Every structure is written in C-alpha cells, then in structure tokens.
Amino acid sequence: MKIVTGCLYHETNTFNPFPTTVDDFVLVEGKEVEERLASTEVFEKNGVEIIPSIYATALSSGIVKKEAYRHFADKFISVLEKHKDIDGIWMHLHGSMVVEEIGSGELALLKEIRQHIGYEIPISLTLDIHGNLAEDLHEYVNIVYSYRTVPHVDQPEVERISAQLLVDAIAHQAKIRPSFKSLPMIIPGEKAVGASEPLRSIFNKLKELEQMEGIISANFFICHAWNDTENTRSSIFVVPESEAYKALADKVTEELAAFVYDRRHEFEFQAKVLEPVEAIQRALEGASKPVFISDSGDNSTAGAPGMSTLLLQMLRDSDLKDKKVLVSAVYDAEAFQKLNGHQIGEKVAVKVGTDMDEYSKPVELEGILKSKGDLLGYLNATNDKVGEVCTLSIGNLDVIIANRGDSFITINHFTRAGVEIEDYDVIVVKQGYLFDELSAISKLDILAMTPGSTYQRIENIDYKNIPRPIFPMELA
Incomplete structure (x- = not known):
C-alpha cells in the first residue's frame, strides 16, 4: 500500500x-x-x-x-x-x-x-x-x-x-x-x-x-x-x-x-468582554497574576496583521499602578531594525507603529533595550524560528517589537523572545481566545473589544461576498 x-x-x-x-x-x-x-x-x-x-x-x-x-x-x-x-x-x-x-x-x-x-x-x-x-x-x-x-x-x-x-x-x-x-x-x-x-x-x-x-x-x-x-x-x-x-x-x-x-x-463569548479602556482598567486592578488581555481586533492567529498600537498607546499613557506589563508583540519591521542596531542595555528612542491605518499610529517610546530573541512559528512549527524580536523596557511597561506578524501562543514563544512570562502581572497578546498553555496559567482572561481585521462584532462588518441571508445579520 x-x-x-x-x-x-x-x-x-x-x-x-x-x-x-x-x-x-x-x-x-x-x-x-x-x-x-x-x-x-x-x-x-x-x-x-x-x-x-x-x-x-x-x-x-x-x-x-x-x-x-x-x-x-x-x-x-x-x-x-x-x-x-x-x-x-x-x-x-x-x-x-x-x-x-x-x-x-x-x-x-x-x-x-x-x-x-x-x-x-x-x-x-x-x-x-x-x-x-x-x-x-x-x-x-x-x-x-x-x-x-x-x-x-x-x-x-x-x-x-x-x-x-x-x-x-x-x-x-x-x-x-x-x-x-x-x-x-x-x-x-x-x-x-x-x-x-x-x-x-x-x-x-x-x-x-x-x-x-x-x-x-x-x-x-x-x-x-x-x-x-x-x-x-x-x-x-x-x-x-x-x-x-x-x-x-x-x-x-x-x-x-x-x-x-x-x-x-x-454561541457567546466565554472570556470577560470589555471595551479597550475598561479592559486595561480591569487588568490593572487584578490581585492575581498573570492577567491576559486579548487584543481581539488584531488577532494574528486569525489573520490580522499584528500591527495595532491602540492598546500600547493606552498603556503607555496609563498609571500602571506598580504592575509589570508586557505587550507581545507589535509587528513593525522598521522599528525592529532600529532597535536591533543597538546593544542590549542601551537607552533607545523609537517610534513603534506602521501608520497603515488609524489603529497603527506610531507611538513614541523611550526606554532600555532589554533583550533580543527569536519569533517562533505556528501549528507544528512552534519550535521553528520565523523571525526576530527586540524587547524595549519603558519603566514597568515592556514592549516586544517583531520583524513580522505572529502571535505568542506558547510559553516557549516568550522564552525564546528573551522574556520570562512569570515576571509580568498583565500580558497583552494578539489573540482571541487564549491558546492552551496560556489559558492554563491565566488568572483572568479579558477579551478587549478592539477594532481591526478580526473585529469580533461581525454584525457590523461590511461583508461583500458572503451568502445571504445569514445569521446573525439578516436571519434571527
């Protein structure tokens, strides 16, 4: 045979x-x-x-x-x-x-x-x-x-x-x-x-x-x-x-x-669903760690680019209340290239954001280059290096900047990127529902209702080609 x-x-x-x-x-x-x-x-x-x-x-x-x-x-x-x-x-x-x-x-x-x-x-x-x-x-x-x-x-x-x-x-x-x-x-x-x-x-x-x-x-x-x-x-x-x-x-x-x-x-959402501002507020109030915030509108596991800086902007401008926060990861090849040209431990100023749309506006950051690492793949390629990352530390806020779009779906994704997941109280991921390893350690899953290519309120999406009529749009 x-x-x-x-x-x-x-x-x-x-x-x-x-x-x-x-x-x-x-x-x-x-x-x-x-x-x-x-x-x-x-x-x-x-x-x-x-x-x-x-x-x-x-x-x-x-x-x-x-x-x-x-x-x-x-x-x-x-x-x-x-x-x-x-x-x-x-x-x-x-x-x-x-x-x-x-x-x-x-x-x-x-x-x-x-x-x-x-x-x-x-x-x-x-x-x-x-x-x-x-x-x-x-x-x-x-x-x-x-x-x-x-x-x-x-x-x-x-x-x-x-x-x-x-x-x-x-x-x-x-x-x-x-x-x-x-x-x-x-x-x-x-x-x-x-x-x-x-x-x-x-x-x-x-x-x-x-x-x-x-x-x-x-x-x-x-x-x-x-x-x-x-x-x-x-x-x-x-x-x-x-x-x-x-x-x-x-x-x-x-x-x-x-x-x-x-x-x-x-069929209903299982995580705690909050608007972006509320999601950050609730995460920072959490008594246990880690709390995960899913940037659901920029969910790269469902095909979004991973370029949104909306939550990053909000977190940079927020009082983090002594919480250690990680954003993993923003895709910006140009910002990555600039950071990668520096040595770990150096102070760096960089704009992160591709400006491809209203949700990826550049955010000015100034901090210490904390680490460099690998970006890992997906499906049976989660041990394969598919890109590279740099992590910038701005006080209690750490931001991982990648040279391609991807998502951190396993603990090893964080480790290979050069950060330790247990160091953080709040972790932002470019996902919808949390993948299995992250869900197992999460103390609270928050689905931030962010805009983008994977916007969760599908009844408001301007579909052009789907079969009609269909639930939940035309059919009750």
Missing part, C-alpha cells in the same frame, strides 16, 4: 491588506515531512509505504498570492507525477485558504489532484474546524476528519484518525461518497470554545453519530468569520463507511445540521 502524505495549511483573513507570499510559510520536504505528521506512525504501523510531498504552514494572514499557491501546488503535483502507482492520498489542510484570482485554495488543489489521479484513488483530509468549505469540495474528497478541540490541541490525534480511516478504506476497497450541507450562519471563533456550550454538546453529538454503524466521520465546521467569500459560513460534513451507507449519511447530515442550527443563539 502506497500513500502520498503532505500538508498545505493557511487560514486566510481577507480583511488583512497584506498578501501572503512564499516566504511567509515554513516549508520542509522529503523525509522531514514524515517527522512533522502524526499520521506517519499510523501508516508505519500498517506497513504502508509513505511517499512524503511537502509540509508548508503559515500563520493566518492575508490572501495567498497566486504564485505562492502555485509554488506549493506544483511541488505536490510533481510528487504525483513521479509516483503513478499510489493507493491513496492523505493531507492536512486548513479549509479556509483563499488564493488570489482563484478562490478556495483547498478546492483548487483537490481539483488539480483529481486531474492527475482520477476518482478511484481515495483522498483523506485532516481539516481545521474553522474551515469555510466550498459547496462542491465533497465531490473531490472521500474522507474528512476535523479537529474536536477549540483551542486546538488535538491535531496529532485527528491526523492519526484520518490516516487510519484511509488505510481501512483502501484495505476494504470501499467506495465512499460523503454528504455535505452548508448552514446559513457565521460564528466568530471566540464564541465557540470547546469546553463551553453549545460546542461541548455538539462535540458529544459528533461522537454519538460516529458510533452508528456505517458512519465513520461526522463533522461540524464553525467557519472562519474574517474571510469574506461565498464559502464563509458554518457547515456539516458526514462520511459513510461505504456507498451502501450513503443514504444514512444524508439523513445524519440533515439531523446534525438541525441540531447545530437550533442552538445558534447559544
């Missing part, structure tokens, strides 16, 4: 004005691809001959340049051209990639793959639960399995599941045609956290349905709200064991769609 494996992962934010290029991706090829993917252990255990293609992943950002997509797609297709006698394809994709002049990157890639291998060879995908799936994507793929955690901590487990489902399908020569249904609703990710209702009950429902004879995968895709396309909405994707269970899969799809849609009003 021969299976081609790979990963091309990008969550696109169409409100981010900066396009995503080849250089924004972490890319590995050949044998190292196998080391990055948990599916490898499943295939090895089953005696599969693995044919690795590419592992390309980037932090969420703007629309992917056509030439970037072409660069990675060509690398994947070239593997198919060299290996004609394969039995299956397994990939980890996101589900919300948007490519310049093309649209859905996942759909485009699957169509290209089918042109080379036909429709008899099964394809299995691991997908992010925040995918915006094209209406016809299910016509080009056989097996899909989505994450079952938000924040995401189960990617390796899901990779193993979707890999085993592919091995089983090949072994049994199963013909699989999945069922799909889109839902007329958009849910911001911060309103759908796995430990809370209604997503907790939905996850339980998926497990229940997957216990049925003939159903091997039942999936709910929340959607990626900051992706203005015709595919931006929630959806249901159900995979039968074989063609004999296709009618059952259709029935289960309708049942699951009704179950989810009936609970649409229950």
Whole structure:
C-alpha cells in the first residue's frame, strides 16, 4: 500500500491588506515531512509505504498570492507525477485558504489532484474546524476528519484518525461518497470554545453519530468569520463507511445540521468582554497574576496583521499602578531594525507603529533595550524560528517589537523572545481566545473589544461576498 502524505495549511483573513507570499510559510520536504505528521506512525504501523510531498504552514494572514499557491501546488503535483502507482492520498489542510484570482485554495488543489489521479484513488483530509468549505469540495474528497478541540490541541490525534480511516478504506476497497450541507450562519471563533456550550454538546453529538454503524466521520465546521467569500459560513460534513451507507449519511447530515442550527443563539463569548479602556482598567486592578488581555481586533492567529498600537498607546499613557506589563508583540519591521542596531542595555528612542491605518499610529517610546530573541512559528512549527524580536523596557511597561506578524501562543514563544512570562502581572497578546498553555496559567482572561481585521462584532462588518441571508445579520 502506497500513500502520498503532505500538508498545505493557511487560514486566510481577507480583511488583512497584506498578501501572503512564499516566504511567509515554513516549508520542509522529503523525509522531514514524515517527522512533522502524526499520521506517519499510523501508516508505519500498517506497513504502508509513505511517499512524503511537502509540509508548508503559515500563520493566518492575508490572501495567498497566486504564485505562492502555485509554488506549493506544483511541488505536490510533481510528487504525483513521479509516483503513478499510489493507493491513496492523505493531507492536512486548513479549509479556509483563499488564493488570489482563484478562490478556495483547498478546492483548487483537490481539483488539480483529481486531474492527475482520477476518482478511484481515495483522498483523506485532516481539516481545521474553522474551515469555510466550498459547496462542491465533497465531490473531490472521500474522507474528512476535523479537529474536536477549540483551542486546538488535538491535531496529532485527528491526523492519526484520518490516516487510519484511509488505510481501512483502501484495505476494504470501499467506495465512499460523503454528504455535505452548508448552514446559513457565521460564528466568530471566540464564541465557540470547546469546553463551553453549545460546542461541548455538539462535540458529544459528533461522537454519538460516529458510533452508528456505517458512519465513520461526522463533522461540524464553525467557519472562519474574517474571510469574506461565498464559502464563509458554518457547515456539516458526514462520511459513510461505504456507498451502501450513503443514504444514512444524508439523513445524519440533515439531523446534525438541525441540531447545530437550533442552538445558534447559544454561541457567546466565554472570556470577560470589555471595551479597550475598561479592559486595561480591569487588568490593572487584578490581585492575581498573570492577567491576559486579548487584543481581539488584531488577532494574528486569525489573520490580522499584528500591527495595532491602540492598546500600547493606552498603556503607555496609563498609571500602571506598580504592575509589570508586557505587550507581545507589535509587528513593525522598521522599528525592529532600529532597535536591533543597538546593544542590549542601551537607552533607545523609537517610534513603534506602521501608520497603515488609524489603529497603527506610531507611538513614541523611550526606554532600555532589554533583550533580543527569536519569533517562533505556528501549528507544528512552534519550535521553528520565523523571525526576530527586540524587547524595549519603558519603566514597568515592556514592549516586544517583531520583524513580522505572529502571535505568542506558547510559553516557549516568550522564552525564546528573551522574556520570562512569570515576571509580568498583565500580558497583552494578539489573540482571541487564549491558546492552551496560556489559558492554563491565566488568572483572568479579558477579551478587549478592539477594532481591526478580526473585529469580533461581525454584525457590523461590511461583508461583500458572503451568502445571504445569514445569521446573525439578516436571519434571527
């Protein structure tokens, strides 16, 4: 049994004005691809001959340049051209990639793959639960399995599941045609956290349905709200064991769609939601540390540029009440370059802010260059250096300035940047919901309702391309 494996992962934010290029991706090829993917252990255990293609992943950002997509797609297709006698394809994709002049990157890639291998060879995908799936994507793929955690901590487990489902399908020569249904609703990710209702009950429902004879995968895709396309909405994707269970899969799809849609009003923010000024005031009043403030409108894990200086400006002008505060991190390549030209311990004056919009106005800072360090990546690239940072200390306020957009999602992100997370009472992060390691140590999570490319009040966003009518805009 021969299976081609790979990963091309990008969550696109169409409100981010900066396009995503080849250089924004972490890319590995050949044998190292196998080391990055948990599916490898499943295939090895089953005696599969693995044919690795590419592992390309980037932090969420703007629309992917056509030439970037072409660069990675060509690398994947070239593997198919060299290996004609394969039995299956397994990939980890996101589900919300948007490519310049093309649209859905996942759909485009699957169509290209089918042109080379036909429709008899099964394809299995691991997908992010925040995918915006094209209406016809299910016509080009056989097996899909989505994450079952938000924040995401189960990617390796899901990779193993979707890999085993592919091995089983090949072994049994199963013909699989999945069922799909889109839902007329958009849910911001911060309103759908796995430990809370209604997503907790939905996850339980998926497990229940997957216990049925003939159903091997039942999936709910929340959607990626900051992706203005015709595919931006929630959806249901159900995979039968074989063609004999296709009618059952259709029935289960309708049942699951009704179950989810009936609970649409229950999706609410889980963190403490405050306007920016109130968020800072409440954080500085906290008796325990650390308190995290999520700069939710500039959430780089959902594709915002990471350039907003709004909270930085407010904190610089605030009485910090003897609290030690960290802003992690503001993306400003020019300010970084200036700071990087100095030695640690030197006093430096610098303007931080790209002035790209009203929320990234330059803020004048004068302080001591505290440290220099690495900027780490995302997904299975959290140990990969993707950029550099400098930390400027202005009294009790420390500011990390980066030479590219990114987010501090693990404790090691802080350590590698040259700061110790336990030193701070209040930490500002360019996130929405806190990622797992940070949530575990947080004494209070504050979702600051800041403006920007990931503005949480989606009913006020000027969408141009989403399907209408849709909840919560036109539909009640």
